[in-house]
Amino acid sequence: MDIPANSHRRNLQAWPGEDELGEAIASSGGKVVVLASGGLDSCALIGCLAHTAAEVFPLFIRNGHPWEDAEVAALRRFVKALAMSNVLPVQERSLPLRDLLDVHWHGSGYQPGFTEGYRANFIPGRNLALLAVASLYAYVNGVTAVALALLAGNPYPDATPHFFSTFEKLFAEGLERPIRILTPFTGLSKEEVIRAAEALPLELTMSCVNPIDGEHCGDACNKCAERQKAFALAGIADPTAYRNTPPQVNWKTHKWPD
Ligand SMILES: [Zn+2]
Numbered sequence: 700m701d702i703p704a705n706s707h708r709r710n711l712q713a714w715p716g717e718d719e720l721g722e723a724i725a726s727s728g729g730k731v732v733v734l735a736s737g738g739l740d741s742c743a744l745i746g747c748l749a750h751t752a753a754e755v756f757p758l759f760i761r762n763g764h765p766w767e768d769a770e771v772a773a774l775r776r777f778v779k780a781l782a783m784s785n786v787l788p789v790q791e792r793s794l795p796l797r798d799l800l801d802v803h804w805h806g807s808g809y810q811p812g813f814t815e816g817y818r819a820n821f822i823p824g825r826n827l828a829l830l831a832v833a834s835l836y837a838y839v840n841g842v843t844a845v846a847l848a849l850l851a852g853n854p855y856p857d858a859t860p861h862f863f864s865t866f867e868k869l870f871a872e873g874l875e876r877p878i879r880i881l882t883p884f885t886g887l888s889k890e891e892v893i894r895a896a897e898a899l900p901l902e903l904t905m906s907c908v909n910p911i912d913g914e915h916c917g918d919a920c921n922k923c924a925e926r927q928k929a930f931a932l933a934g935i936a937d938p939t940a941y942r943n944t945p946p947q948v949n950w951k952t953h954k955w956p957d
Pocket residue numbers: 906907908909910915916917918919920921922923924
């Protein structure tokens with residue numbers, strides 16, 4: 700995929716929470732590790748952090764999921780296209796969990812279908828595992844803040860303010876150094892993130908659990924559905940290249956099942 704010229708694409712729209720993020724980054728010394736999946740939300744977060752932090756450390760963590768090659772390729776494309784010198788090259792670390800998760804899913808695998816609700820995407824222990832690696836990565840690199848791109852309405856038990864404050868205490872207890880967990884998008888919907896970050900090369904991001912040759916499936920997973928709905932609600936043409944033609948859905952009246 701060609702990477703478009705991007706010098707005019709770095710400006711962000713104002714978004715609620717950006718001032719608080721700037722203050723948090725400043726009080727953490729200007730450096731931040733960002734848990735980056737290559738998805739739209741975490742790539743937008745990299746773009747936002749690049750405007751406020753002295754150094755942004757994008758970190759991709761492999762747990763053994765089949766979509767990770769497509770995700771990390773997208774993340775690398777996005778960071779290259781962003782072309783901001785304070786965003787450091789993408790780093791990968793690995794914490795294999797697939798065998799445990801296969802037991803959890805009873806060998807059926809993990810692929811929520813196009814019409815399934817958000818709860819079907821729960822991966823047990825995900826934020827605990829990711830934050831453990833990201834925080835240790837921050838620790839050894841002299842960074843005291845880790846950011847992740849949780850959105851409003853996240854229903855999972857490891858995505859609550861209490862969970863993150865408890866994790867901060869646990870980390871400080873175990874490593875005798877403070878860590879700040881930043882979740883600046885928790886007041887935003889995905890369509891609000893898209894509006895704020897429209898100028899970024901969002902078409903290079905990847906959020907599909909059924910990618911085909913590195914492209915979004917378009918019609919067979921609820922991450923593609925979520926993406927299509929968010930662009931529709933944002934009122935912005937979806938720039939994503941889908942392998943298969945997305946189903947016709949009236950997203951304005953659509954409701955996810957519980
Ligand atoms: Zn998909």
